[in-house]
Amino acid sequence: MTAEEWMAVRLSLEVATRSVLVSLVPAVGVAWLLARGRFPGRMLLDALVHLPLVVPPVVVGWGLLMLFGVRGPIGAPLHDWFGIRLVFTTEGAALATAVMSFPLIVRAVRLGLEGVDPGLEAAARTLGAGPVDRFVTVTLPLMSPGILAGAVTAFAAGLGEFGAVITFASNIPGETQTLPLAIYSATQTPGGETVAARLALVSFSLAMAGLLLAEVIARHMGRLLGRAG
Amino acid sequence: MIDVALRHRFGRGGFCLDAAFAAPEAGVTALFGPSGCGKSTILGAVAGLLRPQAGRVAIGGEVLLDTAARICLPPERRRCGVVFQDARLFPHLSVDSNLRYGLRRAPRDAPGPAFEEVVALLGIAPLLARRPAGLSGGERQRVALGRALLSRPRLLLMDEPLAALDAARRAEVLPFLARLRDRAGLPILYVTHALDEVDALADHLVLLDGGRVLAAGPVEALMARTDLPLLAGRRDAGVLLPCAVTGTEGDLIMLEFDGGTLVTTAHPGPPGTRLRVRVRARDVAVATEAPRGLSTRNILPVTLTAIAEAGEAGEVFLRLAAGPTTLLARVTRDSVSRLGLRPGQPVWALIKAVTFDHRAAGDATGEPPAWQGRRDGPY
Known part of the structure; x- marks a missing residue:
């Protein structure tokens, strides 16, 4: 593989990692609200979170461009006050990937949370644990398989995010040209078939490894938590 | 409280x-x-x-x-x-x-x-x-x-x-x-x-x-109340007697309660052991004369103090006073009329069985059974 191809692989890994890091904590919060919250607008929040699953990724990228563009309602203050520019940057690619994979994490975390027996939290209460205490010492450890599964799935999916990234962050080698974008570029280049095939294989292997890892972690955690695994 | x-x-x-x-x-x-x-x-x-x-x-x-x-x-x-x-x-x-x-x-x-x-x-x-x-x-x-x-x-x-x-x-x-x-x-x-x-x-x-x-x-x-169907309507309805093991007689254990002594073959513990036994009403019969030639060992002189409905047709509870202790016997209405039973009458209570509802076996740590040396029981 050429240096350029390696760069695409490295960049994909970096973007996927950053996207997971960015969305993990908000995803746990949103999953909590959706699973346990009783407030008006819960259904709306649920729909909003799941939007990236059904809206064309290009539309998500366009939406981000409108919001986070240097003249957008969020992008402008970020740019003017903090000098942060997200469009056409690696950070921007990570943001677009994070938004796209957010529903995946939320779903997995929510499943994990719904698997936590509320009776155990009640037991923690009677033993003197306040809300934050019992979340940290009981709920969080018990839902951690869901969190980990969500993170790994989102990471594997994030390696391949195309539409939102190319729309919001463009296709800049070394900057925002992740694996799928490099594959796309290769197919557009005369004689790029072998490059495309090589990168496709790498992409396939990484995704596969990610899913297998998720499975192994889930089993291990299940054993740790005393469930049949 | x-x-x-x-x-x-x-x-x-x-x-x-x-x-x-x-x-x-x-x-x-x-x-x-x-x-x-x-x-x-x-x-x-x-x-x-x-x-x-x-x-x-x-x-x-x-x-x-x-x-x-x-x-x-x-x-x-x-x-x-x-x-x-x-x-x-x-x-x-x-x-x-x-x-x-x-x-x-x-x-x-x-x-x-x-x-x-x-x-x-x-x-x-x-x-x-x-x-x-x-x-x-x-x-x-x-x-x-x-x-x-x-x-x-x-x-x-x-x-x-x-x-x-x-x-x-x-x-x-x-x-x-x-x-x-x-x-x-x-x-x-x-x-x-x-x-x-x-x-x-x-x-x-x-x-x-x-x-x-x-x-x-x-x-x-x-x-000991007969007006609570939740208790009195059960097959195992009967009184709970606080007792103490006072001695042994061959294979038999003497259990003393406030108003008499019971004999049992069970071994709840050494003399001094305090425990509670259930005497089921259906395990108690009465006789108007001192019975003889019976296999039953536990025959206590008691006074019939009251006859109460047992909820079931044809049966009644007899309240029997053995000293300050009350025993319950469950008999048919027919027996009552046949024997001419009435409150105030001295009768003999025949207790066929005593059940130990709490057999706390000594455990591995060698601690005494739990019902020994109860500190703040009501007796």
């Missing part, structure tokens, strides 16, 4: 709980009744896990809940240790960490037994490093008892702690419960629908049905 008064309706036209009782601040108060009578709901409201529409809960004047005064302490500040039917051990923590969970969060100046003491009391030292998933049902429940006790509560709440266990596991855990009761020096509210657990553990009884309190009082007093 532990004062509990609760009113709660589940849904519109749903189950309605309207119960009030006072329990002494020592010993075990059993909340006894059929499934769905509201006993677990009461426990949940005392623990704070359920918020009743109206009510008041206070322990020795300290108010945990008073809807009229808008006081409702959250469970984490009530200091009520709860032992659930399903143990509810934290699956991600070792037995040791489970036990220390409440201890770490208890007020520093709260009195209570030390960690090692509780571990020894419940015989769970070999389990400390293990995870809850690897424990048997009985072991789990013992750890749950320890965890609740170590949270240094001022009141222990037990919600059918033995109901999920099979007979063998129940027999394994029951002696530990009795020991915990004797050593912890804590008031315990104990929810159950099993009469043998009441016999074995309870000092006080709150009888519940349909969300209401039917009767409340010392266990022995309630068991």
Whole structure:
């Protein structure tokens, strides 16, 4: 593989990692609200979170461009006050990937949370644990398989995010040209078939490894938590 | 006193709980009744896990809940240790960490037994490093008892702690419960629908049905009543007699109670052992003359004090006074008229069997059975 191809692989890994890091904590919060919250607008929040699953990724990228563009309602203050520019940057690619994979994490975390027996939290209460205490010492450890599964799935999916990234962050080698974008570029280049095939294989292997890892972690955690695994 | 008064309706036209009782601040108060009578709901409201529409809960004047005064302490500040039917051990923590969970969060100046003491009391030292998933049902429940006790509560709440266990596991855990009761020096509210657990553990009884309190009082007093179908209508209806082992005679054991002596072949313990036996009404017959040539050993001179309806057609309860102690006999109405039985008449009570509802076998630690040396029982 050429240096350029390696760069695409490295960049994909970096973007996927950053996207997971960015969305993990908000995803746990949103999953909590959706699973346990009783407030008006819960259904709306649920729909909003799941939007990236059904809206064309290009539309998500366009939406981000409108919001986070240097003249957008969020992008402008970020740019003017903090000098942060997200469009056409690696950070921007990570943001677009994070938004796209957010529903995946939320779903997995929510499943994990719904698997936590509320009776155990009640037991923690009677033993003197306040809300934050019992979340940290009981709920969080018990839902951690869901969190980990969500993170790994989102990471594997994030390696391949195309539409939102190319729309919001463009296709800049070394900057925002992740694996799928490099594959796309290769197919557009005369004689790029072998490059495309090589990168496709790498992409396939990484995704596969990610899913297998998720499975192994889930089993291990299940054993740790005393469930049949 | 532990004062509990609760009113709660589940849904519109749903189950309605309207119960009030006072329990002494020592010993075990059993909340006894059929499934769905509201006993677990009461426990949940005392623990704070359920918020009743109206009510008041206070322990020795300290108010945990008073809807009229808008006081409702959250469970984490009530200091009520709860032992659930399903143990509810934290699956991600070792037995040791489970036990220390409440201890770490208890007020520093709260009195209570030390960690090692509780571990020894419940015989769970070999389990400390293990995870809850690897424990048997009985072991789990013992750890749950320890965890609740170590949270240094001022009141222990037990919600059918033995109901999920099979007979063998129940027999394994029951002696530990009795020991915990004797050593912890804590008031315990104990929810159950099993009469043998009441016999074995309870000092006080709150009888519940349909969300209401039917009767409340010392266990022995309630068991001798014939107007409570929940107790008197059972096959094993009868009185509970506090006794002491006074001696042996060959294979026989002499059990002395206030008003007479019983003979039994069971071996509840060495002389001096105090225990409680159940004398079922259907195991007691009466004779108007001193019987002779009978295989029954237990023949006591008693006075027939009253004849009460037994709820079942053709049968009555006879109240028999043996000194200050009351015995119940269940006989047919036909026998009453045939023998011309009437209150005030001296008769002979023939007791065919005595059941020991609490055989606390000595356990591995060599501790005496739990019913020995009970400190604050009513006798």
